Each structure stands twice: as C-alpha cells, then as structure tokens.
Amino acid sequence: MNWEHILFMIEIYIIISLGANLVSGYTGLLSFANASFFGIGAYITSMLMKNFDFNFFLAMSSAMIGSSLISFVISYFSVKLKDVYFIVATIAFQIISFGVLYNWESVTEGSRGISEIPNVQFFGLQLLTSLDYALFGSLFLIITIACFRYFQTTPYLRVLESIRDRELGAISLGKNVSKYKFTVNAIASILIAISGSLFAVYNNYIDPTSFTLNESILIISMILIGGTGNLIGPIFGACFFVLLPEFIRFIPISSTQGASLQMMIYGLTLILMVRFKPNGFFGKYRFQ
Amino acid sequence: MIIQILLNTIISGIILSLVALGFGIIFKATKVFHIAHGGLYVIAVYSFSYFRNMMEDVFSVGVVLILSLLLALIIIKVIIIGIEFFVYKPLYIRSISPEISLISSLGVYFVLVNLITFFFGNEGIILKDEISFFMTNEWITITNSEFIIFIVGISLIALTMLFDRSSSGVDINAISDSYLVAMNYGINVQNTRYIALLFGTFLVGLAGILKGYEVAFEPNVGMAITLTAAVAVIIGGVYSLKGIVFSCFILATIENFSVLIIPQSWVETLTYLVLLFVILFFDNGLISNKMRVETR
Numbered sequence: 001m002n003w004e005h006i007l008f009m010i011e012i013y014i015i016i017s018l019g020a021n022l023v024s025g026y027t028g029l030l031s032f033a034n035a036s037f038f039g040i041g042a043y044i045t046s047m048l049m050k051n052f053d054f055n056f057f058l059a060m061s062s063a064m065i066g067s068s069l070i071s072f073v074i075s076y077f078s079v080k081l082k083d084v085y086f087i088v089a090t091i092a093f094q095i096i097s098f099g100v101l102y103n104w105e106s107v108t109e110g111s112r113g114i115s116e117i118p119n120v121q122f123f124g125l126q127l128l129t130s131l132d133y134a135l136f137g138s139l140f141l142i143i144t145i146a147c148f149r150y151f152q153t154t155p156y157l158r159v160l161e162s163i164r165d166r167e168l169g170a171i172s173l174g175k176n177v178s179k180y181k182f183t184v185n186a187i188a189s190i191l192i193a194i195s196g197s198l199f200a201v202y203n204n205y206i207d208p209t210s211f212t213l214n215e216s217i218l219i220i221s222m223i224l225i226g227g228t229g230n231l232i233g234p235i236f237g238a239c240f241f242v243l244l245p246e247f248i249r250f251i252p253i254s255s256t257q258g259a260s261l262q263m264m265i266y267g268l269t270l271i272l273m274v275r276f277k278p279n280g281f282f283g284k285y286r287f288q
Numbered sequence: 289m290i291i292q293i294l295l296n297t298i299i300s301g302i303i304l305s306l307v308a309l310g311f312g313i314i315f316k317a318t319k320v321f322h323i324a325h326g327g328l329y330v331i332a333v334y335s336f337s338y339f340r341n342m343m344e345d346v347f348s349v350g351v352v353l354i355l356s357l358l359l360a361l362i363i364i365k366v367i368i369i370g371i372e373f374f375v376y377k378p379l380y381i382r383s384i385s386p387e388i389s390l391i392s393s394l395g396v397y398f399v400l401v402n403l404i405t406f407f408f409g410n411e412g413i414i415l416k417d418e419i420s421f422f423m424t425n426e427w428i429t430i431t432n433s434e435f436i437i438f439i440v441g442i443s444l445i446a447l448t449m450l451f452d453r454s455s456s457g458v459d460i461n462a463i464s465d466s467y468l469v470a471m472n473y474g475i476n477v478q479n480t481r482y483i484a485l486l487f488g489t490f491l492v493g494l495a496g497i498l499k500g501y502e503v504a505f506e507p508n509v510g511m512a513i514t515l516t517a518a519v520a521v522i523i524g525g526v527y528s529l530k531g532i533v534f535s536c537f538i539l540a541t542i543e544n545f546s547v548l549i550i551p552q553s554w555v556e557t558l559t560y561l562v563l564l565f566v567i568l569f570f571d572n573g574l575i576s577n578k579m580r581v582e583t584r
Contacts, residue, residue: 030387077568084321084386085567088518092560095515099557213511217394224391260406267398271375274384274392 004130008202010242011137012195015144017222017234019191024220025228026157027184028164029078033090034219036097037189039211040067041196043101046114046206056120060197067193068186075182094213101208113207120201133202140194148231160184161229214263221266224273227280236282241266291428293544299434299502301540302441305533306495308517308524309448310488312532315521316464317484320376321390325492325517326510327400328364332493333500334404334507336360337413361493368489371396372482380481397511404507415500433501440498444491445533452529456483464527512556519563523570 020034044063048054077089101108120127127133151157162170163177171177200206226237248258314322339356375392451457459480462470467477520539524531543555
C-alpha cells in the first residue's frame, strides 16, 4: 500500500469536498457538476504547462481564473432554476463538459488524454516522488483549511446559510442572493480547480474518464456521509472514500468486481444516508 | 439514405417513447425523478438474456422467449416494489423534497447497474443471434427486430394511452395534482403509487428488451436513456402523454439527423444542450398542457 499516494489523494479530495461543501452544504445547491471543474482545472494546467511551457503556479492561476469564469454557467442555473431542475441542469452540464473533453480532440487530445505533463518545479526544486507531492499538497490543504476557518467567522457565510435555509428571508433582508450565488460558485470552482491542477501534475497524465458523472457522485457522497455545513464532515467523507478502495483490495475478487463493489458502496451510501442520517455523521445541515 | 435515417428515427423514437412514458407516469404519481429507471432498463435485458441462455437447451424457442420475458418482467417488478417499500415510501412519508428523492434514486441506480457489472462484467451482450431481413432493397433495409420493435412499440404506446384513460390512469392523474385531495375522494394513494411504478417499469423493461434485439447492450447505457427520457418528459410537459411521445420523436429526429452535419460522437452532447435550453427557457415544457388559471 503506497501511503504517500493515499495521503496525496486524501489531500486533494478534502480540498474538493470543502469546495463542494460551500455550494451544497452552506448554500443548499446540490450541484453534480463538481467533476467538471476538477477536469477544467486539470486540463487548463496540463495544456499550459505542456504546450506553452508555463510554470506550475502560473498555469494553476490560469486554471483558477478559467474555472471561476465557467462557474458562472452553474451560477446562472442556480439563479434561474430550483430544486430538481437545478440538479438535472448540473448533471447535463457535467455530461456536456465530459463530451467536450472527450470529443474535442484537436484541443484536449480526446480519449488518448494528455501525457507527459511536466513535474512541478520551483526555486530550483523538482517534485518527483509521491512523498514530494504529498508534502506539496499538504501546503495547499493547510492554506485551504486556514481560509475556511477564517471564512466561518465572516458574515458572508451566515448569509449563505440564510439563503440555504430560507432564500425569501435573505432577499427580504436586502441581500443580493444572485451575487452570493455567483461568488460562492466561483470560490468553490477555484478550490476544485486547484485540486485538478495538483492531480494533473502528480499523475503526469490525464484523460476524460477521471472527470465523469461518477466522480461528481463520489464528491456528493463524500459530503453526504461526512455531513455538510462544517469543516470536519467533508474531511471525514474524503478520508472514508479514498481509503475505501484500499480496503476493498483485501477482498478476493477481480479488479472489475472491485470497481463495481466500490460504486455499489457509493450508491448505498447515498440511499442509507438520505434515509437514516440526512445530516451525515458530523454535519450541521439536514438534507430534507 | 434519408429514408433509412427516417426509419432509424422511428425505431429510436418508439424505444425512447416507451422509456419516457414509464418515467413520466412514475414521476407524475410519485414526484420522484426516477433515475433508477435506467437500472431497471438494464436489468430487464440482462435477466432476459440470462434466462434465455439457461433454458435454450431445455425448451423450444417460442417457449424460451415467453418464459424468459415473463421471468425478466417479474424480476424488475419485484425490484421496483422493493425500491418503493425500502427507499421511496419512507421518504414520501417524511415529505422529503424531490431533489433528495432524486439523490436516493441515483443511489439505487448505481447499486443496480453495478450489481450487473459485478456478476456479468462490463462487456456488452447481444440478444439477437443472427440478422434476418424483413425487407431490403436499394433505398431501405428493415431487419426483423426493427419490424418487431415497430409493431410491439406502437401497440405499447397505444396501450399506455388507454391506460391513461382507465380508472388507474385517472387515479394517477388525481394523485399527481394533490395527494390530500385524492385521499379525500377515496383514492388509495399508496396503491396508486404501486400501480404507476409497476406500469412504468413494465414499459421500461420491454423497451430494454426490444432495444437489446436491435443493438449490443452494455450495463452503463441506462443513465443516458433515462436522462434523454427525462428531457423528453420536460419538453413534452409532465402532464401530457401525447406531448411526451411527440417530444421523443423530436429528440430521435435531432439525434438521427444531426449525424448528417456533426460527428456521431457529439450527438449525446447535443441532446443535453437541448435539455439545458428547454429547462432554462421553457420550464413548463415546449408543449404545455392546457390548465385552469388557478392551478397554474
């Protein structure tokens, strides 16, 4: 078992879950398009680093800007659509973005994916091993958690919670709900794009199959099992779902069956959490 | 070529109509955005194929087909009753919002499809053993399976229209307006929900088996057809079965004729762009049902 690899994956999924938690947990918008932003972050970073020799930090910054601009589409859905229609729109957006990554071969190299993505280099150092990346990822994780902790003390987050609990009430208090939805989606997409950038340089290879609807469902499962509306829930969810495949490997079944079992567990998690523990194990907010 | 594309459009329109009618009836009765519909579509085909292979050396071809069909339909009906009993009904009792029911349904879909991949693998299956032609000439080729899909499909669509006018159909329309008012008029809401789920599942099961005779079938195709059916239901308007059938043929036309101008691989993306366009700008569907002003 490669613990450095697992640690790195936990770090990037915690960052993703914290981003998704802002939109779903704090604002109450259940978006199934998170994997799109993960993919957008990964693809922009990879293309800029490989084709234009950008340095990692510049490529990642461009990915953050690109992702936040594309997040305006989701924000527009969230302003225009409610409930089931919003979820269906985000599922459609996720499938469209996968279709673009898969079929736009002249730009994304289609199903072949992008290979030979350069490693991260800064101040003469080059990150080569899983341990290097685990340490590098931990820097981003610490910064994200610190920002999140600060964020929790600001009135901004309380306005988001008020939108989640009673949107009409927030409007009646003079809050510009649309503006908050636009900004929270942009912040979440930036966080998820950072994870995408780290994922791309760590693997040195990406293809569209890492950014499917299944990935978005995994992210929603993470925040549902841990619970939303706080810090600890998404961290627990990310750890649980990254470690799960490692435990499944001990079961004497083929790798295809292992992958199916893993997806079945994701599905069961969604069913059981909604049925028996709608606020997750540590969550503040109850989905109902 | 155009005539052949037109024929393919009719065949895919029929299959999509069956899935969408099932989805629409279930959505009307339960208010659940029933993504698990796609899982049942897949399970029907795999169980039909399993029973057919198991019995083909024991009985004659006709008996094998009828028994396999009955057993496959019984299996998916048992599953849908289980889904209602263990998943949807508890949420309905707790008055859970539709988006949370959708998440549960998505969970059910993943469990069903991955049960199939766990036991049968990811490879596709083919129901037809050999292609035989009902008619072929220089303009058009109609295979036997396409002819059967046409006859059975049109009959099932007609049956669904009749079902909508039957007492069960009227009950479903009543509970779709308001559970409380329907209960006050003596309608058993829970039984009506079961009837809607069973009828919708019957349609999707047969649609899957018919489709399985036309092309190779993979476990993951259920999500795409369910979401396309959902697009059709949204375009057609949830309360109009005729609108749903009409919108299925519009979508089938877009899917089949768009290959003349864009590559086949972009067709699915185009379908979802149509979905986004419709739900953003026509939230009551393109063909809205006439309603009294006070109920709008």
